[in-house]
Amino acid sequence: MKYLLTAKLVCMTCIIMSLSSCIKNAEQSPIGCEPHPELVLPVNILSAATQEDLFFAASPRYQTSDLFFFRRSDVARKDTLRARVIGNTTGTIRVFLIPVRNGAGRNTLIMKIKDQPVDTIIYSVQNNxxxxxxxxxxxxxxxxxxxxxxxxxxxLTK
Incomplete structure (x- = not known):
């Protein structure tokens, strides 16, 4: 009797483990798929007059610390989105990476550069x-x- 009860318990445990391994977390990539990196908006900000990069030119007009991004819903502008800078140190290829929302649909960001008027970036994300x-x-x-x-x-031309 004890043997039969132990066998049933082992069998039930195996079934539960098998079923739980089939349930995947919504945030995880499907089995066999590479995990996807954070979704970002890669941008350069250029002068409308000269087409020169305002931040990464040989003599930049602004420093990266002069640039701020906010979500439109953040009317108090307290939750700053800081763009990361990637690229080589010689300045030939440098880009701002702005974190964007990972949900499908339209979103709006407000961009503020030091003493300049605010600019609006509207983007949409799609499911593939x-x-x-x-x-x-x-x-x-x-x-x-x-x-x-x-x-x-x-x-982005200013």
Whole structure:
């Protein structure tokens, strides 16, 4: 009798373990898919007059500490989104990476550079279905102007 009870307990434990391994967390990538990195908006901010980068030129007009991003919903502008800078130290290729929301739909960011008026970035994120689903940027607007990526980044012209 004891043997039969132990066998049933072992069998039930195996079934529960098998079922629990099939349940996946919504935040995890499906089995066999690479985990996706944080979704970011890669940008350079250029002068409208000279097309020179305002932050990464040989003689930049602004320092990276002069740049702030806020979500439109943050009306008090207390929750600053800090863009990361990636690229080489010689300044030939440097880009700001702005963290964006990982939900599908439209979102709005407010960009503030030191003494300049605020600018608006509207972006949308889309779900890409398939065996390994992922999120990607769909559309990007800067001050109502539609942008297309150039060499993997968006050029915001001020």
């Amino acid at each position: 279905d398939g065996d390994c689903p992922y999120l990607s940027l769909n559309t990007v607007f800067f001050n109502v102007k539609s942008l297309q990526p150039t060499e993997g980044r968006y050029n």
